[in-house]
Amino acid sequence: MAASTSSLLAAASSSCAAISPRLARAAPAAASVPSPSRPSCPILRASSVSSHRSLFVASAAPTMQPPAESRVSTVVDVDLGDRSYPIYIGSGLLDEPDLLQSHVHGKRVLVVTNTTVAPLYLEKVTWALTHNNPNVSVDSVILPDGEKYKDMDTLMKVFDKAIESRLDRRCTFVALGGGVIGDMCGFAAAAFLRGVNFIQIPTTLMAQVDSSVGGKTGINHPLGKNMIGAFYQPQCVLVDTDTLNTLPDRELASGIAEVVKYGLIRDAPFFEWQEKNMSALLARDPSAVAYAIKRSCENKAEVVAQDEKESGLRATLNLGHTFGHAIETGLGYGAWLHGEAIAAGTVMAADMSHRLGWIDDSLYKRVVEILGESQASHCTSRDYDSGDVDKKVADGLLRLILLKGPLGSCVFTGDYDRKVLDETLHAFCDS
Amino acid sequence: MAASTSSLLAAASSSCAAISPRLARAAPAAASVPSPSRPSCPILRASSVSSHRSLFVASAAPTMQPPAESRVSTVVDVDLGDRSYPIYIGSGLLDEPDLLQSHVHGKRVLVVTNTTVAPLYLEKVTWALTHNNPNVSVDSVILPDGEKYKDMDTLMKVFDKAIESRLDRRCTFVALGGGVIGDMCGFAAAAFLRGVNFIQIPTTLMAQVDSSVGGKTGINHPLGKNMIGAFYQPQCVLVDTDTLNTLPDRELASGIAEVVKYGLIRDAPFFEWQEKNMSALLARDPSAVAYAIKRSCENKAEVVAQDEKESGLRATLNLGHTFGHAIETGLGYGAWLHGEAIAAGTVMAADMSHRLGWIDDSLYKRVVEILGESQASHCTSRDYDSGDVDKKVADGLLRLILLKGPLGSCVFTGDYDRKVLDETLHAFCDS
Numbered sequence: 001m002a003a004s005t006s007s008l009l010a011a012a013s014s015s016c017a018a019i020s021p022r023l024a025r026a027a028p029a030a031a032s033v034p035s036p037s038r039p040s041c042p043i044l045r046a047s048s049v050s051s052h053r054s055l056f057v058a059s060a061a062p063t064m065q066p067p068a069e070s071r072v073s074t075v076v077d078v079d080l081g082d083r084s085y086p087i088y089i090g091s092g093l094l095d096e097p098d099l100l101q102s103h104v105h106g107k108r109v110l111v112v113t114n115t116t117v118a119p120l121y122l123e124k125v126t127w128a129l130t131h132n133n134p135n136v137s138v139d140s141v142i143l144p145d146g147e148k149y150k151d152m153d154t155l156m157k158v159f160d161k162a163i164e165s166r167l168d169r170r171c172t173f174v175a176l177g178g179g180v181i182g183d184m185c186g187f188a189a190a191a192f193l194r195g196v197n198f199i200q201i202p203t204t205l206m207a208q209v210d211s212s213v214g215g216k217t218g219i220n221h222p223l224g225k226n227m228i229g230a231f232y233q234p235q236c237v238l239v240d241t242d243t244l245n246t247l248p249d250r251e252l253a254s255g256i257a258e259v260v261k262y263g264l265i266r267d268a269p270f271f272e273w274q275e276k277n278m279s280a281l282l283a284r285d286p287s288a289v290a291y292a293i294k295r296s297c298e299n300k301a302e303v304v305a306q307d308e309k310e311s312g313l314r315a316t317l318n319l320g321h322t323f324g325h326a327i328e329t330g331l332g333y334g335a336w337l338h339g340e341a342i343a344a345g346t347v348m349a350a351d352m353s354h355r356l357g358w359i360d361d362s363l364y365k366r367v368v369e370i371l372g373e374s375q376a377s378h379c380t381s382r383d384y385d386s387g388d389v390d391k392k393v394a395d396g397l398l399r400l401i402l403l404k405g406p407l408g409s410c411v412f413t414g415d416y417d418r419k420v421l422d423e424t425l426h427a428f429c430d431s
Numbered sequence: 432m433a434a435s436t437s438s439l440l441a442a443a444s445s446s447c448a449a450i451s452p453r454l455a456r457a458a459p460a461a462a463s464v465p466s467p468s469r470p471s472c473p474i475l476r477a478s479s480v481s482s483h484r485s486l487f488v489a490s491a492a493p494t495m496q497p498p499a500e501s502r503v504s505t506v507v508d509v510d511l512g513d514r515s516y517p518i519y520i521g522s523g524l525l526d527e528p529d530l531l532q533s534h535v536h537g538k539r540v541l542v543v544t545n546t547t548v549a550p551l552y553l554e555k556v557t558w559a560l561t562h563n564n565p566n567v568s569v570d571s572v573i574l575p576d577g578e579k580y581k582d583m584d585t586l587m588k589v590f591d592k593a594i595e596s597r598l599d600r601r602c603t604f605v606a607l608g609g610g611v612i613g614d615m616c617g618f619a620a621a622a623f624l625r626g627v628n629f630i631q632i633p634t635t636l637m638a639q640v641d642s643s644v645g646g647k648t649g650i651n652h653p654l655g656k657n658m659i660g661a662f663y664q665p666q667c668v669l670v671d672t673d674t675l676n677t678l679p680d681r682e683l684a685s686g687i688a689e690v691v692k693y694g695l696i697r698d699a700p701f702f703e704w705q706e707k708n709m710s711a712l713l714a715r716d717p718s719a720v721a722y723a724i725k726r727s728c729e730n731k732a733e734v735v736a737q738d739e740k741e742s743g744l745r746a747t748l749n750l751g752h753t754f755g756h757a758i759e760t761g762l763g764y765g766a767w768l769h770g771e772a773i774a775a776g777t778v779m780a781a782d783m784s785h786r787l788g789w790i791d792d793s794l795y796k797r798v799v800e801i802l803g804e805s806q807a808s809h810c811t812s813r814d815y816d817s818g819d820v821d822k823k824v825a826d827g828l829l830r831l832i833l834l835k836g837p838l839g840s841c842v843f844t845g846d847y848d849r850k851v852l853d854e855t856l857h858a859f860c861d862s
Contacts, residue, residue, distance in 0.1 A: 191622070191661060194657075221590055221594055
C-alpha cells in the first residue's frame with residue numbers, strides 16, 4: 001500500500017512552485033466572464049466543425065448558456081504545438097465517417113475496447129472507419145471491463161493483438177470506451193514500436209470530460225495507480241454524446257464529479273451553472289450534457305496547454321485525487337468508481353480547506369451539496385482507512401490541492417497545519 | 432515467428448523516401464576528410480571535457496588518427512534541442528564523482544544493472560554517486576543477465592523496486608551494463624511515473640558504440656525484438672573505457688560489428704582505419720578502442736540529430752539488422768550475441784548488394800574479410816532459416832538497407848529484384 005498516492009506525491013515533489021490563488025485566478029478561464037462578447041482565449045479556440053449533421057454550430061467564442069438545440073457540434077483545440085489536436089463534441093458524430101477517417105493514419109486500425117462497450121459500439125465504429133473507405137482494415141481487441149484490469153497483463157493483450165495482426169508504425173489505435181480503455185490504449189500506442197498514432201472515442205462522461213483529454217496514459221501497479229505510463233497525445237478526441245444514452249446512472253454520476261472539479265478549481269461561473277442545471281445533467285438533457293462536456297474540455301485544454309507534463313498548474317486538476325486514490329487503493333480497484341472516490345476526496349479536501357479557514361461556511365456547504373446532489377458521493381465516509389495518506393505524510397511534505405479564497409480558487413501546497421489534515425482524516429476515516 | 436523483423440519492417444513501411452547513395456554521401460561524415468583542419472560539423476561538436484584526470488583532450492575537430500596517449504577524454508554532443516546531451520568518453524571516468532553527480536537530478540537514484548556487472552562495478556558507481564554527496568541515496572535492482580530477459584516480466588522488477596523504494600518524479604535511473612540493461616532501464620525511466628531522468632553507463636563495446644546513444648529504449652515481445660518501447664533520451668552517457676577490461680572476448684567482437692557498420696554505411700575513412708587497426712582493437716589497445724568509440728558515437732550522434740525517430744536516415748543504422756533480427760528470433764534470444772547476428776546479417780546484406788551489382792567484388796571481399804577478422808561472424812551460415820524474412824516479404828514490400836556505390840554508401844530501399852533476395856537467403860539459410 002506504500003505507493004497508492006505516489007502519482008500525486010510525485011507531482012507534489014516536483015520542483016514547481018505552489019499554485020497561488022492569484023496564479024490560479026490569473027489563468028485564463030474561458031467562461032469566467034459570462035458574456036458572449038468576451039474575446040476568445042488564444043490558447044483555446046472554439047470553432048465550427050465541418051459536420052454534415054450538426055444542427056448547431058458553436059460560435060467562435062465560448063458562450064455561457066447551453067444551446068437551445070440538442071445537437072451541438074463543437075471543436076475544442078488542445079494547443080500543444082506540433083502535438084495539438086481537436087476535440088470534437090456533438091450528437092451523432094459516429095454517424096459521420098468522414099470525421100473519424102480524416103484522422104486515421106495508414107491503412108490499418110486496431111480498435112481497443114472492452115466487453116461492455118464492444119456489443120454497443122464496436123460495429124458502429126468499424127462501419128465509421130471503413131464506410132466508403134475500402135483500403136482500411138480494422139482489427140479489434142476486447143479487454144475485460146474495469147479498473148482492476150488496468151494492469152500489465154491486460155495491456156500485453158493489446159501488444160499481442162497488434163503484433164499478431166502484423167501492424168506497422170503507420171497504423172492507428174482507436175480507444176473505444178471509458179477512462180480505463182483510453183489510458184491503456186493510449187499507453188499501448190505510445191509504446192508499440194516506440195509510438196503509433198491513436199484516436200480517443202470516449203464513451204463515458206468521465207472520459208469525455210477528463211481522461212481522454214491531455215495525453216496522460218498508463219496503467220496501475222499493484223502498489224499504486226497510474227505508476228507506469230506516458231504523456232502521449234492522440235490525433236483527435238471524438239465525443240459522440242449519444243454514447244451517454246447507454247451509460248448506467250452510477251457511471252454518469254461518477255463523471256459529474258470531475259465536471260464539478262473544474263468549477264471549483266478555476267471556473268466559478270461554470271460551477272454556478274452546474275448548481276442551476278444539476279437536475280438537467282442527471283436527467284441527461286442533451287444540451288445540458290453537451291455544454292458540461294464542452295466547458296470541461298475547454299478548461300482542461302487550457303490547463304494542459306500551459307502545463308502539459310504537470311510541472312505545476314496541471315496538478316490542480318487533481319483536486320480530491322490524493323484522498324481519492326488512497327480510497328481506491330485501500331478498497332481495491334473497482335470497489336468504487338473513480339469519480340465516486342474523487343467526489344469523496346473532494347469533500348475531504350473541502351472539509352480540510354474549511355477547517356483551515358481558507359473557504360467560508362457557505363462554499364463548503366455548496367461543495368457538499370452539489371456533490372451530494374450529483375449522487376457521485378453516495379458512498380459515505382468510514383469505508384476506508386487513512387493509513388496510506390499517513391504514510392505519505394510521514395515520508396515528508398505531502399502537498400495537496402485545497403480550495404482557498406472565493407469560489408473558483410485553489411492552491412497546490414504543503415504549507416498547512418498537519419493537525420488539520422489529521423482532523424479531516426479522523427472525521428472521514430475509520431482509523 | 433511472424434513479427435521477428437517487424438521493427439525493421441515498420442521502419443521500412445514508413446513514409447520516408449529511400450536514402451539514395453547521393454543523400455547518404457551528402458550527409459556530413461565527420462571523418463570523411465582525413466584532415467585535422469576540416470571544419471567541425473555544426474551538428475556534432477567535439478569539445479574538451481572538464482575532467483581532472485584526462486591526459487588527452489580531444490581537439491575541437493575530430494581527427495583521424497588515434498591519440499598517442501591512452502587516457503582519452505572526449506565529449507560528443509547529441510544535438511536534439513531541449514533533449515540534447517553529452518557522451519563522455521574516457522579512461523577512469525567512474526573515478527570522477529563530480530562528472531556523474533553533475534547529471535543526477537533529485538536526491539534519489541536507482542541503479543539498474545545485472546548479475547554479471549553488479550559484482551564488477553555497482554560498488555564503484557554507488558561510490559561515484561555518493562562520494563562527498565551525502566544527500567543522495569542509491570537503490571539498486573539487479574536483473575538476470577541476457578537478451579532472453581529483456582522482457583516485460585523482468586522490466587516489472589524495475590518498477591517494483593522503484594515503487595517499493597518510494598521514488599518520486601525527481602529521481603534518476605542509472606543504466607549500468609550492456610545494451611539489454613540500457614534498453615530496459617531507459618524504457619523503465621520513460622514509463623515510470625510517465626517519465627523520470629536517466630543516465631547511461633554502458634559497460635560493453637556494443638552499448639558504448641551504439642545502443643546507449645540515441646534514445647531507443649524498449650523490450651522484446653515473444654514474437655519480435657524491441658516491439659515495445661519509447662524514444663527517450665538520457666541526461667548523459669558516460670563511457671568509462673576501463674570497463675572493457677572485464678569484457679569477454681566474444682562480447683568485444685560482437686561490439687566491433689557495429690563499429691564496422693558505421694564505416695560501411697557512411698564513413699569510408701573510418702572503415703579504412705578499422706582495416707588497419709583491427710588487431711589493435713581486438714588486443715584492446717586503449718587508444719584504438721577509445722578512438723573507435725569516439726568515431727562511432729560521432730557518427731551515431733550525427734544521424735540521430737537529423738532523424739531522431741527514424742523516419743528515414745536513421746534506418747540506415749540498421750544495416751544487417753533485418754537479417755540479424757530474423758536470426759535472433761529464429762534461434763531464440765541469447766543463442767547468438769546481438770552483434771554476432773548483426774555481423775552475419777551484414778555479410779548477407781553485402782552478399783545481396785554484390786549480387787545486385789551494387790558493389791564491386793573488392794568491397795564485398797573487404798566486408799567479409801573485416802567481419803571475419805573481427806571474429807564477430809564466427810557463427811557460420813545455415814544455423815537459421817529464412818522463413819521469417821520470407822513472411823515479411825510476402826506481406827508486402829520489404830525495404831532493406833543495402834550497400835550501393837563506393838565504400839561508405841548505402842540505400843534504404845524496397846526497389847530490388849526479389850529473386851536476388853531469394854538467392855542470398857538460399858546461400859545462407861537452410862530452408
